[in-house]
Amino acid sequence: MSKPDHQAWLDNALQGVLAGEPVENISAVQPDIATDEAYALQRQLIDMLVSHGGWGRICGYKAALTAEPAQQAMGVHEPVIGVLFDNGAHTANGQTALAITPDRPVLLETELGFTLGQNINSPVTPDSVTDLMSTCQAMIELASPNLQQRPAGVDLVSTNSASYGFIQSAFTADPKTLEVDQLEVSLSRVAPEQETLHSFPAGTVMGGQYQALAWLINTVLAQEYPLEAGHVLMTGSIGSMHPGTPGEYLADFGVLGQLGFKL
Secondary structure, eight states, rough: OOOOOOOHHHHHHHHHHHHOOOOOOHHHHHHOOOHHHHHHHHHHHHHHHHOOOOOOOOEEEEEESSSSHHHHHTTTSSSSEEEEEEEEEEOOOOOOOOOOOOSSEEEEEEEEEEEESOOOOOOOOOSSSSEEEEEEEEEEEOOOBBBBSSOOHHHHHHHTTTTTEEEESOOOOOOGGGGGGOEEEEEEEESOOOOOEEEEEESSTSHHHHHHHHHHHHHHHTOOOOBBBOOEEOHHHHSSSEEOOEEEEEOOOOOOEEEEOOO
């Protein structure tokens, strides 16, 4: 059986990602597509985005679907990864609410980010990752599936796993000085009404932050993406994701400080 030609889908996906228009689900084009094929399409789409230039440069990677119920709902058996681009990066100082105006619907996730202190070319273990990181910082992911229909796992993977943007704290800490799994992370909406959206320990992600970080690094390497000093690694949602409805929000990351933003 001949291999399907996905160039038309890739061309349309590129325009959808750039313009914020919903992309056709790859599972509607090829219902039997496997996860490894979806990753191959993701890498081709990333190459096209880099060549186009309108999405910026690769600045890191993210884990998605880190919770088992989310994996089951999407028909996958492990988390998935996506590529972060610097045109979606925002930095907040924690003192003033940062104004963000997304050009598409977004979902809000509280996460931890780790910045690589050196290039990585070989697999790592949870015990070894701390020495490879230069900083740890509070993060808010602005995720956007941007698909025409309810996604399956292969749909997410092929379109870069809902990667759209993120807010990172200007305040950073040395991960070697932190008990990262003990950090209590909360997200609240503070206007137009006050509401606590969630509060969870950071260690609930994949059994621990360093387990999640090692898994992310090893999966990025397996997908043949580069891991370079300065890249940011986001280990997955701490607590639930929430629709990014207009309003003002405050995330608290304990000793890593607070992130205030408004949509």
